[in-house]
Amino acid sequence: MLEQLIEERRRKLDRLKAAGVDPYPVTAKRTITIGALRKDFAKLMRAKKNVAVAGRIASIRDQGGVIFLDIRDESGQIQAVLLKKKLGNFKLLKDTLDGGDFVAVSGVPFKTKKGEQSIEAKAAGILSKSLRPLPSDWYGLGDVEARLRQRYLDLNLNPEVREMFRKKAVFWETFRQGMLDEGFLEVELPVLEETPGGAEAEPFSTHHNALDTDFYLRISLELPLKKLLVGGYEKVFEIGRIFRNEGISKEHLQDYTQLEFYWAYQDYDGLMRFIEKLYKKVIKATMGTMVTTREGVKINWGKKWAKVDYVDYFKKTLKMDPLAATREELFAKARTLHLKPEKNSGKGRLIDLLFKTVRPNLVQPCFLVDPPVEIEPLAKRSRRDPRRVERFQIMASGTELGKGFSELNDPLDQRARFEEQMKLRATGDKEAQMLDEDFLEALEYGMPPAAGFGISERLFAVLMDKSIRETIFFPLMKRK
Numbered sequence: 001m002l003e004q005l006i007e008e009r010r011r012k013l014d015r016l017k018a019a020g021v022d023p024y025p026v027t028a029k030r031t032i033t034i035g036a037l038r039k040d041f042a043k044l045m046r047a048k049k050n051v052a053v054a055g056r057i058a059s060i061r062d063q064g065g066v067i068f069l070d071i072r073d074e075s076g077q078i079q080a081v082l083l084k085k086k087l088g089n090f091k092l093l094k095d096t097l098d099g100g101d102f103v104a105v106s107g108v109p110f111k112t113k114k115g116e117q118s119i120e121a122k123a124a125g126i127l128s129k130s131l132r133p134l135p136s137d138w139y140g141l142g143d144v145e146a147r148l149r150q151r152y153l154d155l156n157l158n159p160e161v162r163e164m165f166r167k168k169a170v171f172w173e174t175f176r177q178g179m180l181d182e183g184f185l186e187v188e189l190p191v192l193e194e195t196p197g198g199a200e201a202e203p204f205s206t207h208h209n210a211l212d213t214d215f216y217l218r219i220s221l222e223l224p225l226k227k228l229l230v231g232g233y234e235k236v237f238e239i240g241r242i243f244r245n246e247g248i249s250k251e252h253l254q255d256y257t258q259l260e261f262y263w264a265y266q267d268y269d270g271l272m273r274f275i276e277k278l279y280k281k282v283i284k285a286t287m288g289t290m291v292t293t294r295e296g297v298k299i300n301w302g303k304k305w306a307k308v309d310y311v312d313y314f315k316k317t318l319k320m321d322p323l324a325a326t327r328e329e330l331f332a333k334a335r336t337l338h339l340k341p342e343k344n345s346g347k348g349r350l351i352d353l354l355f356k357t358v359r360p361n362l363v364q365p366c367f368l369v370d371p372p373v374e375i376e377p378l379a380k381r382s383r384r385d386p387r388r389v390e391r392f393q394i395m396a397s398g399t400e401l402g403k404g405f406s407e408l409n410d411p412l413d414q415r416a417r418f419e420e421q422m423k424l425r426a427t428g429d430k431e432a433q434m435l436d437e438d439f440l441e442a443l444e445y446g447m448p449p450a451a452g453f454g455i456s457e458r459l460f461a462v463l464m465d466k467s468i469r470e471t472i473f474f475p476l477m478k479r480k
Contacts, residue, residue: 002133009131012096016126019092023129028104030054035075037109041117045109052106053078053119054127056156057099067094071105074162079118080105086122093124100130144467148475164464167286168471171460174285175259176239178278184235184261189224191217191241195436198222198378201244202430204254217243221260222378222452223439226407229264229450230442237261246431250467251399251458254476260454268390268406271451272367275394275404276305279365279459287463294397294465301365301396308362308395310371311388314351317358322351322372323387330354344427346420348374360398368393377417377433379405394455397462404453411443 016023031052037044044051055073065084070077082105084090097103107121134157147154154161179186194213196203198220205216221238228236239259246252263271283301284290290302314322320333330350334341337357341350352375362368370388373381379389391405408414418440424432461468469475 005133006131009098009129009133012098013129013131016092016096016129021092021126023126025125025127028054028127029106030104031106033075034071034073034078037078037119038076038117041109045111048108050106050108050122051119052104053080054104055102056130057097057101057103060097060099062094067097069097069103069105071103079112079116080107080121080124081112081118082121082124086120087124089125093126096126096129098130098133100132100134101126102128102130144470145477148469149477149480151474164466164471165473167464168457168460171282171286171457171463172239172257172259174282175278175455178281179237179259179261182235182274184237184263185233187225187228187236187238188240189218189221189238191243193218193224195434195438196220197433197436197439199244200431200433201246204243204245219244220454221258222262222454223436225260225262226447226450226452227439227442229262230445230447234264234448235261248469250469251461253457253468253472256457256468256472258454258456260452262407262450262452264448264450266451267449268369268392268404268451271404271453272392275402275453279394279402283463286460292463292465294462297363297397299364299396299462303364305394306364306366307392308366308368310355310368313358313368314355317361318354320354322354342429344424344429346374346424346429346432348372348376349424349429351375359395359400362395362398365394365396368395373417376405377421378408378414380408380410381413399458399462401459401462402453402455404451407447407450407452409443409447409449411440414443415440 013023029052034053034055037051037053053071053073055071058070058072058077061068067082069080069082071080082090082093087093103124104127105119105121105124107119110118110120112118135153176186192206192208192215194215196216196219201219203216203219205214207214219242221240221242225236225238237259239257241255242258243255245254280290280301291298291300311322314320327347327350330347331341334350334353339353341353351372369392370382371391373387373389376389376391379391382388382390389405391403393400394402418433418435421433422435425434457471458468461471464471
């Protein structure tokens, strides 16, 4: 059936060409968007002003000597009325136009007897001949995979999806403006790195032909931004793509956008105050409300965010002290809970694995603070307990939605922690961090005390109550 429809449209394409009509002209005369026309319709109709619109045919109704077209552009939809007695190319249009074609129509605005805003066409022509019919049942299509593979159809036929991506633009722009208002400098740093760092994740690798050198795609923005603090900048941020060669889930992507910033002479206490205000501003601008719903549960972002002590919460929910427990005890606990810890997992990885079983209980926004030092190799040790680090995670809807800490600027402590990470890599832990000599050398020149923070687009997915893959235009998909 589809093949027959495509073949029929190809015949119409040939008919246009035979009539000397270019079915794909270079340009189109458009004097007004449909949205603007609708907004000023009464004034334009009274003035009998000629307007020219362009867009895709959403529907077509042929009634002999009259053709009704519903034409849609990004701003809206309007009806165009094509009359046989008014158009010299009426028969050609009648024989060749289909739903999905792009057309240009110029004429005078008027209202039909039913009061529908319309254009009486004085001229009409093809702009792009569609060779495939748009699916008519897209609104009821439940196959998310099909929608993601053909996102252009999803966007074309589902206004809610287009609106979601408009909100996403507002989301990032509000974050960006919030950083600029605070006096931060936006920078752009390399995607290719000799040594990936700043996160515990397996990187993608590639080869640079001109340099005949293997590189990694960055897994974080952290270490280059910290080098800028060494270089004398005090407030820097980047909103950029990062890449992690890890599993697919409703919360994880392999390439995604992240905001990271670093702030000299600040600590994680001041950072938490700033972040709570910034998040609330972004959420209000994006959603228009401070109460959202995720999987049927309401989340109130507007209240004062509580602080939850990582170790105390671990003890309360898992009946175990992560600071005092040995690696063997943590491993046994994980097995008891029917988890599948890797045999080579270090203490930090096991603590994190166990904590993820109780993390879903943290539904309302809060700061999860001061975890054990083993799970955060780049954060400064706590002033109150050197077994812990001055780190916070923003938790809501049972997941992490941002992370910040007082940055470690002691090059000797940093080297020792990198060396511990390298021991884990030697046992087969592909996500353990690599020792970065270039970064350590920069630290040895001196980095001021600072706080840093990172936020990915997972927050936007939570606000939209979608899987994260649904909130990007073209997610990576397995080949058919």
